[in-house]
Amino acid sequence: MKKFTRGFISLLVIVSLMIVQIYEISAAVAADGSALVQIAKYTLNNTAVDSTGIQTNITLKNAPHQADGSVYSNGIYPYPDASVGSTIQTPWLSSFNFNNFRISFDFKVTSLPSYRKPIIIGGSAYRWIGANIEPNGTISLLWNNSNFTFSTKTISLGVFNTAVISYNGAVAELYLNGTLACSQGFTLNNGGDSNFLNINYSNGSAFPGYLRNLEIYSTPSLYTIAKYTLNNTAADSTSRNSNITLTNASFMSDGSIYSNGIYPYSSTLGSTVRTPNLKAFNFNNFRVSFEFKINSYPTSRKPIIVGGNSYRWIGANIESNGTISLLWNNSNYTYSSKTVTLGTYHTAIIQYNGSVAELYFDGILVCSQYFKPVNGGDANFQNTNYSNGTTFLGYLRNLTVYSAPSTPLVAKYTLNNTAADLTGKNSNVTLNNAPYQSDGSVYSNGIYPYSSPTGSVIQTPYLSSFNFNKFSISFEFKIDSLPSYRRPIIIGGSSYRWIGANVEPNGTISMLWNNSNITNSSKTIPLGKFNTAVIQYNGSVAELYINGTLACSQSFSINHGKDSNIQNVNYSNGTAFIGYLRNLTVN
Numbered sequence: 001m002k003k004f005t006r007g008f009i010s011l012l013v014i015v016s017l018m019i020v021q022i023y024e025i026s027a028a029v030a031a032d033g034s035a036l037v038q039i040a041k042y043t044l045n046n047t048a049v050d051s052t053g054i055q056t057n058i059t060l061k062n063a064p065h066q067a068d069g070s071v072y073s074n075g076i077y078p079y080p081d082a083s084v085g086s087t088i089q090t091p092w093l094s095s096f097n098f099n100n101f102r103i104s105f106d107f108k109v110t111s112l113p114s115y116r117k118p119i120i121i122g123g124s125a126y127r128w129i130g131a132n133i134e135p136n137g138t139i140s141l142l143w144n145n146s147n148f149t150f151s152t153k154t155i156s157l158g159v160f161n162t163a164v165i166s167y168n169g170a171v172a173e174l175y176l177n178g179t180l181a182c183s184q185g186f187t188l189n190n191g192g193d194s195n196f197l198n199i200n201y202s203n204g205s206a207f208p209g210y211l212r213n214l215e216i217y218s219t220p221s222l223y224t225i226a227k228y229t230l231n232n233t234a235a236d237s238t239s240r241n242s243n244i245t246l247t248n249a250s251f252m253s254d255g256s257i258y259s260n261g262i263y264p265y266s267s268t269l270g271s272t273v274r275t276p277n278l279k280a281f282n283f284n285n286f287r288v289s290f291e292f293k294i295n296s297y298p299t300s301r302k303p304i305i306v307g308g309n310s311y312r313w314i315g316a317n318i319e320s321n322g323t324i325s326l327l328w329n330n331s332n333y334t335y336s337s338k339t340v341t342l343g344t345y346h347t348a349i350i351q352y353n354g355s356v357a358e359l360y361f362d363g364i365l366v367c368s369q370y371f372k373p374v375n376g377g378d379a380n381f382q383n384t385n386y387s388n389g390t391t392f393l394g395y396l397r398n399l400t401v402y403s404a405p406s407t408p409l410v411a412k413y414t415l416n417n418t419a420a421d422l423t424g425k426n427s428n429v430t431l432n433n434a435p436y437q438s439d440g441s442v443y444s445n446g447i448y449p450y451s452s453p454t455g456s457v458i459q460t461p462y463l464s465s466f467n468f469n470k471f472s473i474s475f476e477f478k479i480d481s482l483p484s485y486r487r488p489i490i491i492g493g494s495s496y497r498w499i500g501a502n503v504e505p506n507g508t509i510s511m512l513w514n515n516s517n518i519t520n521s522s523k524t525i526p527l528g529k530f531n532t533a534v535i536q537y538n539g540s541v542a543e544l545y546i547n548g549t550l551a552c553s554q555s556f557s558i559n560h561g562k563d564s565n566i567q568n569v570n571y572s573n574g575t576a577f578i579g580y581l582r583n584l585t586v587n
Contacts, residue, residue, distance in 0.1 A: 075208025261393025
């Protein structure tokens with residue numbers, strides 16, 4: 001048996017420690033112990049494709065492919081002249097979790113910049129994370145737009161370096177060539193801005209050098225909850241849901257089914273292709289992908305796929321001019337200029353993040369729309385729009401639905417002849433001088449309760465498990481006339497009034513924030529009918545929706561004092577809601 005020298009054994013120890021260090025970077029885990037998974041890989045080796053197949057193509061403009069498998073960024077800021085400057089930008093990444101991620105990339109620079117230049121930036125609008133080259137040749141960490149953490153680690157010129165940025169919800173770490181360069185504790189201010197690029201739009205600078213092997217890992221935020229290949233089977237291959245309904249929809253030899261375009265309620269020959277109500281579907285965070293083929297353009301708008309047989313809250317259509325469009329909230333449409341090629345299969349993706357829906361066509365974003373789905377819990381998808389009696393004419397296959405885990409309910413007060421929280425988590429809502437109505441609501445008489453004992457009070461208890469940094473409050477309300485001055489509809493926080501919705505004298509809806517601040521909108525409240533309002537907050541931005549349409553938004557940090565109740569009264573200015581309330585739901 002051979003004997004190893006002490007020097008050789010020392011070398012083995014050093015190599016082992018290096019392997020452990022590299023493994024610790026590449027096999028990172030999330031804060032909750034779950035493993036990070038790869039959600040995007042752009043090798044950039046003569047291709048713009050994400051090799052994981054999860055994301056659409058990266059944008060490469062004035063960024064030519066190189067013989068070494070990289071792309072070249074010329075360092076010229078692309079605004080105002082976009083014809084010269086390089087743009088290397090991923091799409092907004094689906095399944096990206098801002099609280100647990102890792103980004104790795106190879107880069108090369110041949111000279112040092114005269115001032116700080118970005119290498120990679122997370123967030124085109126928010127610049128919430130990034131790596132920079134400093135004029136002295138060191139690498140630095142960018143965080144929350146204009147903050148920097150410096151290091152002493154020098155970038156080697158003329159060769160490819162590997163950088164890794166990781167974040168666990170509390171601390172970001174920047175590694176250069178396997179060695180920790182610097183770290184910073186902070187909370188991301190991200191605005192849901194989940195793309196990565198070579199440009200810092202905050203200070204008008206761009207990376208001068210070469211990039212390759214951009215890889216992004218994250219704890220998954222979207223999971224496959226249904227997959228109907230439609231390849232000679234009606235089964236959901238995930239086994240989570242029952243079979244898709246296929247009536248007069250024949251299997252085809254190319255692995256699709258054929259929808260004959262006949263409305264099934266006008267003829268027994270009509271095609272029905274409809275999923276069951278999908279289990280664990282989250283209306284605030286999902287993606288739907290499918291392949292389709294048509295052989296002719298319709299004479300009038302036809303659906304391809306529609307979400308919700310009763311509510312039609314999302315969908316994709318073919319217009320009579322051959323373009324694809326987005327359906328939202330039953331009868332609203334957002335158009336694109338992208339034409340569907342006849343006789344060939346296309347891939348369409350609809351994704352929604354709680355505020356914005358995006359429609360992708362063959363990997364390209366063709367249109368987007370801010371709105372809040374009015375969904376009625378209608379979590380199925382089909383080939384027919386039952387609102388206007390139209391049915392898809394063509395071929396469908398590979399219908400796949402992804403969803404984030406459903407956000408747990410904090411409280412649900414229907415107010416339909418009951419004061420109880422249907423979740424069972426909280427005690428009854430207080431209802432003083434707020435009588436039940438035959439339409440399932442309660443009536444608030446608009447009298448301030450501290451000025452008269454007859455004033456209406458509709459007030460939840462302090463809600464358990466309420467998260468002030470991420471919440472959604474939805475409710476239905478009706479008013480029969482306009483107030484002579486601003487009136488609240490609902491207010492969060494009896495003492496702090498940290499969020500709320502108001503009726504303005506001109507009939508528009510407005511948002512209250514931090515006691516006395518108001519953000520107005522141009523959205524008018526219809527009188528004499530129930531309207532649905534939603535207020536949501538993500539830790540930095542609040543959005544107010546009415547009847548599914550974004551009314552206004554506001555960036556701010558909540559001053560809440562842990563005041564987690566919700567009511568019909570603004571105790572700051574002594575005003576109360578006049579009207580009807582029902583279905584108060586808090587997530």
